[in-house]
Each structure stands twice: as structure tokens, then as C-alpha cells.
Amino acid sequence: MATQYAITGTTAKEITASVERGVAEGALEPGTALPPVRGLAERLGVSPGTVATAYKELRGRAIVVTRGRGGTVVSAAPAVASRRPPRVPAGLRDLAGGHPDPELLPHLVPPSLLSPGARSHRGTPRLARLEKVARDWLAPDGVPTEHLTFAHGALDLIGRLLSVELRPGDAVAMEDPGYHHLLDLVTALGLRTVPVAVDDRGIRPEALRVALRAGVRAVVCSPRAQNPYGGSFSEARRDALVEEFRKEPDVLVVENDHASSVADAPLHTLTTGGLARWVHVRTVSKFLGTDLRWAAAACDPTTLARHDGRLLLTSGWVSHLLQETVHGLMTDADTRALLARAQETYALRRNTLVRELAGHGMEAHGVSGMNVWVPVRDESAVVNGLRSHGWWVAAGARFRTSAAPGVRISAAELTPPDAVRLASDFAAVLGESEATYGG
Structure with a gap:
């Protein structure tokens, strides 16, 4: 077993609860392999059928998955624990969140008339x-x-x-x-x-x-x-x-x-x-x-x-x-006007980044919306390299199932001058280690 967490219980219900508790508390992380049915049964002093019943319940609730000869492992996104994005390190420009520019959002004013009564x-x-x-x-x-x-x-x-x-x-x-x-x-x-x-x-x-x-x-x-x-x-x-x-x-x-x-x-x-x-x-x-x-x-x-x-x-x-x-x-007429300006602004920022990256010989995808996808060979090397230049981008592993590696850059708040600087820094990162880029 690739973890120090000890599964406990003498009934299927208790074993299920023990695994769920370990997942919810983070002791059993996504991808962690659970013990083979017979091995866990022997350690707990129960029948293999009891452990098999517990594993079946966990599979039905999407807490674990079975991968044939790969055994039973904790799901990539178990239903009892949320996978949160990495916290943005202090001092870095966040281009990973995928959020709109706050300056291009209307001011929210709650309605003056609340629903009467219960x-x-x-x-x-x-x-x-x-x-x-x-x-x-x-x-x-x-x-x-x-x-x-x-x-x-x-x-x-x-x-x-x-x-x-x-x-x-x-x-x-x-x-x-x-x-x-x-x-x-x-x-x-x-x-x-x-x-x-x-x-x-x-x-x-x-x-x-x-x-x-x-x-x-x-x-x-x-x-x-x-x-x-x-x-x-x-x-x-x-x-x-x-x-x-x-x-x-x-x-x-x-x-x-x-x-x-x-x-x-x-x-x-x-x-x-x-x-x-x-x-x-x-x-x-x-x-x-x-x-x-x-x-x-x-x-x-x-x-x-x-x-x-x-x-x-x-x-x-x-x-x-x-x-x-x-x-x-x-x-609201003012809001509609703001949306038209937001659409033009996001297009300008995204297209500028794609153009600047292409100018440095980098493939980039983003014909609509707020995000740009850049194929790379080594996501971690690129993310860490850009981090050293003050940028925080999203590694593509969170978005991929079988697609080739890449990084996602949210361009919603990236002004054209910033896009020029980011593309230059990106090129410098790739120049430091050509093996990081797969474009």
C-alpha cells in the first residue's frame, strides 16, 4: 500500500467509512492505490467478501475506481473531496484562474423589492x-x-x-x-x-x-x-x-x-x-x-x-x-454597452497574445473566448519557468484526459503591453531548456 493511512473496520460499512474518511481528510489522495481485497481482508481479520462489498460501495459512489490489473485506486476527483486549483504564490501575476476582468463587469445592485414574506x-x-x-x-x-x-x-x-x-x-x-x-x-x-x-x-x-x-x-x-x-x-x-x-x-x-x-x-x-x-x-x-x-x-x-x-x-x-x-x-442599456466593450477588449487581448507568441515561433490556440492554449513538452518546466519571471499559468494536466501536454493562459486581464512581455518571457523560458516545448 502506497500510503501510511491504515484502513480500519470489521464490517463492510466500517471499512467503507474508514476509506471515505481518509479521502475526505486528504490522507488518501487521488490516485492512491488501495490494498488488494485479500490482503486487506487478512490484515483486518475479515472475509474477502466483506472487503469486496466495501470496495463495491465505494465504486458506486465514485470514491474509488478499478483499473483492472492496476487494482483499486482513489478517484481523480472523489465525490467526498473537492480538487481545488493550486494557490497562487504571493507576488505573481495570476493568469491561471480563467476569470473575467473585474473592470469589465457591471456593478451589482440587489433589487429594492425583496420577496414578501416566507x-x-x-x-x-x-x-x-x-x-x-x-x-x-x-x-x-x-x-x-x-x-x-x-x-x-x-x-x-x-x-x-x-x-x-x-x-x-x-x-x-x-x-x-x-x-x-x-x-x-x-x-x-x-x-x-x-x-x-x-x-x-x-x-x-x-x-x-x-x-x-x-x-x-x-x-x-x-x-x-x-x-x-x-x-x-x-x-x-x-x-x-x-x-x-x-x-x-x-x-x-x-x-x-x-x-x-x-x-x-x-x-x-x-x-x-x-x-x-x-x-x-x-x-x-x-x-x-x-x-x-x-x-x-x-x-x-x-x-x-x-x-x-x-x-x-x-x-x-x-x-x-x-x-x-x-x-x-x-x-440595462449601460450594461449592454459594457458587454460590447468587454467583447472587443477580450478579443484584442487574446489575439495580441496569440500573435506575440507566434512571433517567437510558438504555436498557440485561441480563436474565441478568454483563454489561450500553448502546447508544450514539459508542463511543470514551463509553469515553473514562467513563475521565475513573475507569471502564474495553469498546467494543462488538469484539463487533459489523453491530449498532448500544454498550458492554459487566461488573457482576460492581460493588456497588449503585458502580452508582449509575457511572450518574450515565455520564449526565454523555452530558450533555457528547449526540451520543455513541444510546439
């Missing part, structure tokens, strides 16, 4: 005026808006749908590289991730075809501002993907348009392709405020019924105070 909104979970605003927001991009719902952000909606639609062990096709919180969420739900390669036009049709043939039950993808690669569907790419999806009508297609209003790329949505099972979700945290955990989602009627049925049994509804705040901002 009453349930289960009967009317959505404000009618915000539903209209959401439809007016989605429809011009071609998204069908007959069936609409709200959620506490994209992760909340996607997690709820996957837990209703799928069962532990089912497969989900995910972008590779892709958004690390979504990758962790799929693992925490006990689902299997099937990586789908991406390029500057989003997920690649041939990779999607392989995933669909492998029997995935759902696909999660971004039509633009793909995180971390920055890809954006072209019309031709969208049509090619729709053709693949039509061959598997029972697969749930989740389109996460997380940057929408500031993505600086047209939306070529999969939802116009007549798919049977689909949902298009948009959040506002990237351009109205990171604390506004609200999302609008258009979907097919079956998906709507399943999502809202589960929502009714949990939180019940999205806070009307939150809905009032979002409505006020989305109908």
Missing part, C-alpha cells in the same frame, strides 16, 4: 419577464426557445441532467482538453469519461464518431470559447457534427455556451439540427459577475421535464432575488 415559489419558479429576456437572448442565434428552464449555473444544470439521465458506469463524451470542473463532475457522478479531441473548430467529427460508436450516453461540448483550447464551431463543423449525432438519436447533447455575450464569435449551434435530445445552456458569470450563479437553458420537452422534476425535489427554484438582479442587468 412563501414557496415552486408554483411559479421562473419570473415571466426574465423568461422573455432569455428567449430574446437565445432566439437571434437560432436556438429553439419553446421549452426553457433556469438553473444555478451550467455545472448545476449539467450535473442534475447527467444524474437523472445516466447511471454509474455509463459513458459521457467530453472535450479533450476540456473544462476541468466538468471532467471532475463526471467522475464524481460515477460516470466514465470518453475523451473527444478538439481543434480550433471545436470537437472533431472523427473523434466524436469513435465516441458514439463506443456507446456514450451523453456528449458535453462548447460551441465557442471552448475552455481551455478556445475553439469555436464553424458552420461546416456544426453540420458535420449534427450528421454524426443524427445516427444516435438517443444520445443527450449538452451544448455549454458559457461565454456567449463576450465570446467574440458567431454561434453555430447544434440545436438547429433537429436533434431528438439536446440542451443549450448559457450562464452570465463571465460577463455579469462571478457571483451570479444563474443559467438559462433551452431544451427538448423530455429534457425539460426530467430537469425540472429533479429541481422541484431539491432546491425547488432559482432564487427570485437572483432572477430580479439578472433581469435588471440584462435590460
